Amino acid sequence: MTDEPDDSIDELLSADLDGQTTPDEHRRIEADPELLVRRNGLRLAARTVGSSPPPLDPVLVDSIIDRTLARFDRVGVDPIEGVEAPTRRSATPRRSNPWLVAAVVMLVAGIGIGLIATAGPSKRKGVTATGDVRSRPESKSANARDAAGSAATTTAASSRRDSLSERTPTVGFIGTYASPTALRSALRSKLPPVRQSEAPEVFRLSPGQADRCSTVLEARDPRLRRSNRRAAVTAGIAGEPLLVLEYRAQTVGGTRTSTRIIAVGVAACDERLNFER
Amino acid sequence: MTDPDAGLVRAAQDGDRAALDQLLRAHQPGVYALCRRIVGNETDALDATQDALIAIVRGLDRFDGRSKVSTWVYRIATNSCLDEIRRRRRRPTPGLPEGDRTGDHQVARFDEQVAARIDIDSALQTIAPEFRAAVVLRDLCELDYAEIAEVLAVPPGTVRSRIARGRSALAAELSGNQPPTTRRQIRRS
Numbered sequence: 083m084t085d086e087p088d089d090s091i092d093e094l095l096s097a098d099l100d101g102q103t104t105p106d107e108h109r110r111i112e113a114d115p116e117l118l119v120r121r122n123g124l125r126l127a128a129r130t131v132g133s134s135p136p137p138l139d140p141v142l143v144d145s146i147i148d149r150t151l152a153r154f155d156r157v158g159v160d161p162i163e164g165v166e167a168p169t170r171r172s173a174t175p176r177r178s179n180p181w182l183v184a185a186v187v188m189l190v191a192g193i194g195i196g197l198i199a200t201a202g203p204s205k206r207k208g209v210t211a212t213g214d215v216r217s218r219p220e221s222k223s224a225n226a227r228d229a230a231g232s233a234a235t236t237t238a239a240s241s242r243r244d245s246l247s248e249r250t251p252t253v254g255f256i257g258t259y260a261s262p263t264a265l266r267s268a269l270r271s272k273l274p275p276v277r278q279s280e281a282p283e284v285f286r287l288s289p290g291q292a293d294r295c296s297t298v299l300e301a302r303d304p305r306l307r308r309s310n311r312r313a314a315v316t317a318g319i320a321g322e323p324l325l326v327l328e329y330r331a332q333t334v335g336g337t338r339t340s341t342r343i344i345a346v347g348v349a350a351c352d353e354r355l356n357f358e359r
Numbered sequence: 360m361t362d363p364d365a366g367l368v369r370a371a372q373d374g375d376r377a378a379l380d381q382l383l384r385a386h387q388p389g390v391y392a393l394c395r396r397i398v399g400n401e402t403d404a405l406d407a408t409q410d411a412l413i414a415i416v417r418g419l420d421r422f423d424g425r426s427k428v429s430t431w432v433y434r435i436a437t438n439s440c441l442d443e444i445r446r447r448r449r450r451p452t453p454g455l456p457e458g459d460r461t462g463d464h465q466v467a468r469f470d471e472q473v474a475a476r477i478d479i480d481s482a483l484q485t486i487a488p489e490f491r492a493a494v495v496l497r498d499l500c501e502l503d504y505a506e507i508a509e510v511l512a513v514p515p516g517t518v519r520s521r522i523a524r525g526r527s528a529l530a531a532e533l534s535g536n537q538p539p540t541t542r543r544q545i546r547r548s
Binding site for chain 1: 379383387400402406408409413482483495497501519524
């Protein structure tokens with residue numbers, strides 16, 4: 083074993099696993115039992131990572147592909163969706179026409195002046211009405227607000243990449259309950275009112291997330307059809323988010339309609355409640 | 360060598376929906392596997408996969424064929440996964456980590472394969488995302504150093520170093536050894 087730092091030895095051994103060492107380096111490793119043991123540890127780590135996770139259920143795959151293609155089909159695709167695909171810069175940068183740039187600048191300046199002139203009286207009302215120096219702090223705070231607004235504008239691009247739950251409307255939230263029994267009791271007669279504004283972050287599911295579990299459930303039980311789904315909301319039991327789905331159902335014999343309530347864990351879409359009312 | 364996906368991409372760029380469907384289906388397993396290993400749980404991996412596929416569709420017109428389609432796809436997917444990790448850091452954690460959520464209803468379904476998978480995931484989660492991504496791209500996706508450098512937009516020397524340090528930390532984690540002090544800097548804070 084050499085006196086080299088751990089990191090440089092591991093880098094050499096790791097590169098050797100990938101066939102990235104010179105013949106001399108490779109021979110040196112093969113001749114040192116301690117290095118061989120260490121390389122085996124790295125090989126084990128590499129093989130562990132290399133084991134593929136289990137493939138997705140084909141129903142889920144279809145659902146993901148369908149949702150993707152649906153966005154492709156949509157006219158005027160939402161420009162803020164998704165992660166930006168990397169692009170290459172053109173080898174020959176495009177030159178802007180200076181006259182066109184000047185025209186755009188003048189147009190923007192004109193619009194800006196027009197807006198200031200329009201908004202001026204109301205914004206300056208405190209100053210013109212009172213002529214008081216107290217207006218200065220207001221002005222400062224207004225500037226601060228403007229700055230905040232400007233900052234919000236500049237950070238808008240990054241916030242666009244926030245989670246689907248932040249980008250899209252979220253599924254309604256009906257509250258948290260102490261136990262499955264308490265939730266079942268609350269759902270016994272009708273769906274509790276949605277309290278969207280009270281929903282903690284963890285209960286804010288995107289419709290896509292709700293659809294995922296819904297698709298899994300509907301694949302398991304063909305009687306559950308999307309067209310029969312009346313509602314999808316979130317609820318919590320002891321802090322864990324659940325998706326509650328309400329389906330229109332028919333009693334055996336089809337003599338009368340009823341409602342089937344199914345609550346599933348959001349992570350694994352596993353059933354927690356399933357009853358008819 | 361001819362890129363096997365080049366024809367599909369050209370057709371999809373020309374508006375062939377079936378070609379796009381085929382392209383997405385061809386790459387979905389790789390994208391999901393990459394995301395599953397990088398983000399560490401199924402729910403977030405599905406979100407990252409969906410985001411990545413949407414980004415592929417949206418970026419299709421800008422793909423100029425200078426890199427392999429698979430490299431381009433992995434680059435989008437890796438960015439999507441790293442974004443998902445950043446978003447997750449801003450979200451409160453719902454109760455126990457997924458690996459610990461073993462209620463009565465789940466215990467019966469546990470088998471050795473699941474336990475092993477959780478070990479891999481939890482071990483991977485102990486190393487920083489940029490090292491994790493490099494290791495996963497090499498050992499799971501089997502990209503070479505140059506391709507990983509392109510995906511991660513870093514020099515090949517950095518790739519070699521990240522892979523080595525990621526594997527080293529992972530080896531220590533899997534063997535139950537405390538990593539040496541020199542490696543702590545690559546572990547998650």
